[in-house]
Amino acid sequence: MTAPLDLSPDAPEEEVAAAAERWLHENLPPAWLKAVLDGDTETIAAHRADAEGMRAWFALLGDSGLATPSWPREHGGLGLSAEQAGAISDVLLRYSADHDSPAFIGRGLAGPTILVHGTEEQKRQHLPGIRRGEVQWCQLFSEPGAGSDLASLATRAERQADGTWLVNGQKVWNSYAHFADWGILMARTDPARPKHRGISYFLVDMRTPGVQPRPLRQMNGDAEFNEVFLDDVVLPADALLGGLNDGWAVGITTLMQERNGLSGRPGVGPGKGEELARLAARTGTWADPLLRDRLLGYLVEERVLQMTTVRAFVETGTGPVGAEGSIRKLISSWLQEQAGVLAAEADPVGVLGRPAGTPLNPSAHDFLSMKQTSIAGGTSEIQRNIIAERLLGLPKDPDPEKDVPFNQRSRG
């Protein structure tokens, strides 16, 4: 096992990046390193496809602290700022040495929440597995009856005489739940209190009897999400994270974990706009001046979003993601929707039919995915409420049941 890197919390970003790069040169498997330096993407892809090798790599990376640079040193992090951590993410990305996206739920959501609200015992139990990429996490928040109004969730967790928790309910939109080892769960522990004040937050072993994930097929054919049924699931007393009935506040910690240095430094450069224009050039639709102008309009808005992300990175740094995050989410959603519309127009023949038995082509996939971001992770309507209320000081949307005990509210 390697020791964590020794880096000063005041080290400039260039120094941090150089140290990370040195470490990669000393520790990446030589063939992988050579492939990176030669730009040999095929060999890199072969390394990344080798499950056994990647397990060993993520363990090594985790022990170096580079996978979780903003965590405190006592929990295997490097105690660095989000900016310094971003510099490390940039380096890892360049060497194709970072975790895949499913690891985000552990490293980006569960880990930071446990760091803030966990007992020493919970931190000791869970953080090493997250840091070393050994444990896959999933999030069990949304329910069929609680989407935008998450605090109206109905999954029950009842404390039993022996101190354990009996959980019953149904969750939905749970990414990677079908292969997750652990889950972060919000459940109702006191229905006699108003809806925000009777929720608690739990850490759930997904192998507990009664936990049944079922993949949910989306309109674009992908099955990244699941619904998860919880039937008479018994959780140990120490599954509770944070205080009893304090789960809403703990959940907010999770939901506010966006800027954590795991995404690297944002930049302004080529994106989906160029990809769509080239698609139009291949099909010949680029010759249509109206479509051309709309494709360029897309490209403009995508660049402005990139510029806004750069600005947010400079202006708010490590601060909490506020209404500014909602602005970027709203524009991302609009861009994804436009990309779907424009991909189909740029590829009018290909989008309608493909050779039998072949996978969905990219233009059809873009078209069928276009509404995803405007719903997932807080709908565009919710984002507009946040912007109007927090940035412009407009009245909050009325919630007549905010202070009504959960079990006395009207059922929708």
Added chain:
Amino acid sequence: MEFTWTPEQQDLRASTRRLLQQRAPLPRARELAEAGTRHDPQLWTALAQQIGLQGLALPEEHGGSGGSLVELAVVFEEMGRVLFGGPFLPTVLAAEALVASGDAAAQAEHLPAVAEGERTATLAVAGAGGRWRADGTTAQGSGDGVRLTGVKELVLDGADADLLLVLARGGRGPSLYAVAAGAEGLEAERLDPLDLTRPLARLHLRDTPARLVGEDGGGAAVLAHVQRTAAVLLAAEQVGAMSALVEMTAEHARTRRAFGRPIGAFQGVKHRLADMAVRLEMSRSAAYWAAWQPPGSPDAAMGAAVAGSYCSESFLQTAKDTIQLHGGTGFTWEHDAHLFLRRARADATLAGSPAEHRAALVPLVLPELAEVPA
């Protein structure tokens, strides 16, 4: 680095805002507009002598402060908040053209007086369709004997500016010429402008004496640069104007009541306002990102095109939304909303239309597709 403000830039913003709030708040723009008055000459002198705005980005050797586009953008944003108009924008752009022309003699002749607030200037560069083209205006002769003939459109402050920089076709192609106000054969036809805050003229040149500025045939390159600067400064000004509109409309939505509550409690109102705030913040990112790029770099050109397209369209939409959310009041002459709507439409032509800016992106970011005919 982009978006990191120096203390000097912050001071500049504060002192500009203070002076404009005292001497040229929004009601003053309306007063001047309704009276058909070009500007407030005392304030013009104060801008030059108290904070040196006319010479802010001019070279120090000509009496300027050598500031960058970022400083200018800060000033334009503040001016946009109060719809400051008159000769400022055309004077800054004409001075920028003199600098870009590399013509040392013309610079020494005009820039110190511009920086002192003693001389105003403007660009007479638009042809019949509104684009920056020599089109039908031609130059005859050479040296001190050059004479211009033709018509230039959309000349800001054209009837009153001291110095006119005219784009005309010379012996080697489009070139820039200096014409003095009141020159022989020059008729500046004063127009009633859509944007009441910026005086506008059509220039008729009939064998008008002029002097070549910069290289014969060098006009297109100089103006391509100036047009990018203009796009960024207009974008910054639009950001200021949109800030004023979003603040004004949010205040209205918080205080105006209907059906027993503030109208801002209704999502139909609230969400439209949220979209206004989104466009404002996106525009702010675009304008300042562009201002921060190294002058003459590919990113500077890309940033100007992006800002020129995005901010201009956003401003028009924001002005329309402001009127919508103010209801009947917003449609009256007394309300300020129409002053912004007028400004927004005029802006969308003055330094290239949003569609022109988008088309300009193709050679910059998709060079391999630039040759495909439309």
